[in-house]
Amino acid sequence: MMTMRVSITAVALCALLATGSTAETPGADCFDQFRLTRETASGFARIALACIHREYPNKPEHVMRDSTDVDGPAALHPSFYGCFDWHSSVHGHWMLARLLRLFPDLPEAAGIRRALAEDLTPRRLAAEAAYLADADRKSFERTYGWAWLLKLAEELGRWDDPDARSWSAALGPLVEAIRQRYLEFLPVQTYPIRRGVHPNTAFGIAFALDYARWAQDAELTGLLESRAEEYYLGDSGCPAAWEPDGDDFFSPCLMEADLVGRILTPDEFAVWLEGLIPELSAGGPASLLEPARVADRTDPKIVHLDGLNLSRAWCMRSIARRLPPDDPRRAELESAACRHAAATLPHVASGSYEGEHWLASFAVYLLTER
Numbered sequence: 001m002m003t004m005r006v007s008i009t010a011v012a013l014c015a016l017l018a019t020g021s022t023a024e025t026p027g028a029d030c031f032d033q034f035r036l037t038r039e040t041a042s043g044f045a046r047i048a049l050a051c052i053h054r055e056y057p058n059k060p061e062h063v064m065r066d067s068t069d070v071d072g073p074a075a076l077h078p079s080f081y082g083c084f085d086w087h088s089s090v091h092g093h094w095m096l097a098r099l100l101r102l103f104p105d106l107p108e109a110a111g112i113r114r115a116l117a118e119d120l121t122p123r124r125l126a127a128e129a130a131y132l133a134d135a136d137r138k139s140f141e142r143t144y145g146w147a148w149l150l151k152l153a154e155e156l157g158r159w160d161d162p163d164a165r166s167w168s169a170a171l172g173p174l175v176e177a178i179r180q181r182y183l184e185f186l187p188v189q190t191y192p193i194r195r196g197v198h199p200n201t202a203f204g205i206a207f208a209l210d211y212a213r214w215a216q217d218a219e220l221t222g223l224l225e226s227r228a229e230e231y232y233l234g235d236s237g238c239p240a241a242w243e244p245d246g247d248d249f250f251s252p253c254l255m256e257a258d259l260v261g262r263i264l265t266p267d268e269f270a271v272w273l274e275g276l277i278p279e280l281s282a283g284g285p286a287s288l289l290e291p292a293r294v295a296d297r298t299d300p301k302i303v304h305l306d307g308l309n310l311s312r313a314w315c316m317r318s319i320a321r322r323l324p325p326d327d328p329r330r331a332e333l334e335s336a337a338c339r340h341a342a343a344t345l346p347h348v349a350s351g352s353y354e355g356e357h358w359l360a361s362f363a364v365y366l367l368t369e370r
Contacts, residue, residue: 030338031317034345036367038106041099045108047349047360048092051083052115057353059085063136076131078124084357087145087198091361093119094152097167098368101159113163120167129173132181142185143204146178150211157214179220182208186223192231196248196255196308201231203250206259225263232260236275240288249307249362253277253288254315261322270323280329288312289336291343303355309344310362313337314369341366 058073058081073081080089096112106112132140141149153175156168192201205224212220238253257276261269279285291312292305316337320330348359 030334031341031367034338034341034367036102036364038103041103041364042106042108043349044360044364045096045099045106045112047356048083048096049108049111049115051353051357052089052092052096052119054082057084061086061140063140065136077128079119079121079128084353087141087148088358088361090145090152091148091358094148094155095361095364097152097155097159097164098364101155101161101164102368116167117163120170122170125170125174129177132174132177138181138185142181142199143201143208144198146181147204147207149174149178151207154211154214179217182220183223186227189227194252194256196243196245196250196252197304200250200252200255202228202252202255202259206255206262209259209262228259228263232256233272237278238276240277240279241285243287244292244305244308247301247304248292249304249311251288251308251312251315254312254319258315258318261319266322266324270327273319273323273329280332283332289332289339291340294344294347297347297350297355298352300354303350303352303359306344306347306355306359307362309340310359310366313340314362314366316340317366318369 055073060073060076062076064070077086077089080086080093083089083092093116096116100106100109100112131137153168153171156164156171159168186205189201193199194201205228209221209224209228211217212224235256238256240251240253243251243253253276257273260272260276264272274281277285277288279288283289291309294302294305294309296302297306314337316333320333320337323330344359345363347355348363349356
């Protein structure tokens with residue numbers, strides 16, 4: 001087990017997030033019990049601060065062409081070398097930016113600013129962009145890391161803060177490199193990748209679409225929307241009863257629905273969703289609506305199921321809010337989202353680096369995204 005050296009103990013953060021009963025009062029949002037407070041935000045921030053500059057252990061996604069093309073993570077990725085892998089480092093930086101934007105008076109505020117100022121410099125980010133420019137790295141972090149990088153860019157761009165404006169400008173070349181990756185790759189990606197791990201196409205398009213719409217990037221928006229339509233609008237009968245897979249951290253069915261809800265009207269989406277997951281109208285399937293059981297949080301693949309519970313919860317909430325107000329599936333999805341959140345939020349700080357290097361970002365996205 002990889003034990004994390006972090007100032008907030010697992011017990012303390014679990015106590016802050018433990019909720020007990022998930023019962024709802026009539027008309028209440030069951031997520032009120034999971035509201036992110038300054039205290040819990042502080043705990044999440046300390047988790048990220050403990051890993052974004054922790055170089056080892058590390059799992060690089062690096063193609064080595066010969067014996068000279070060998071280097072350590074910090075040399076390869078001067079901005080995003082910590083948190084075990086590149087994408088977790090990126091969304092760790094995203095989480096710190098979001099938490100500080102929402103809670104400017106966090107006790108960790110000065111530490112967050114120092115960390116972001118150290119990592120998001122023009123020189124370091126130019127090196128990250130240059131790494132992507134190499135022909136042998138065409139598929140590097142495709143598309144999970146790409147999507148989180150654009151989410152970081154969106155977060156910094158939405159933040160009315162002089163430091164954030166400086167970091168956002170420095171991130172520009174890397175954002176453009178990722179943007180070009182999408183523009184080059186999606187036209188030649190004939191089929192979507194549906195499995196519930198990093199290459200999932202629906203997730204990669206959904207986060208990129210959020211960025212493109214915010215940035216008013218008509219070219220990227222148009223491509224993302226057209227590919228989403230071509231990949232998914234003809235789908236029906238998603239095999240939700242087969243979920244979850246043993247190391248999923250995304251639900252293939254729900255992630256696809258979360259994306260399609262972004263491009264259809266509520267009435268259109270309601271009809272399409274009935275075709276995709278017809279069991280929802282009858283309150284099923286249980287395999288999709290009940291949380292996954294995580295048997296070993298020290299196993300780097302099994303702990304993916306904690307991420308699945310969190311991403312399912314954010315997808316369910318997103319899907320529910322994009323359905324017409326009187327659609328009965330809304331209440332079932334919101335209730336299921338609460339069950340999923342309750343199953344995993346108390347375990348984000350488990351004491352094992354296998355989950356702690358990434359799960360807090362999923363938790364913060366779930367608790368703050370509207």
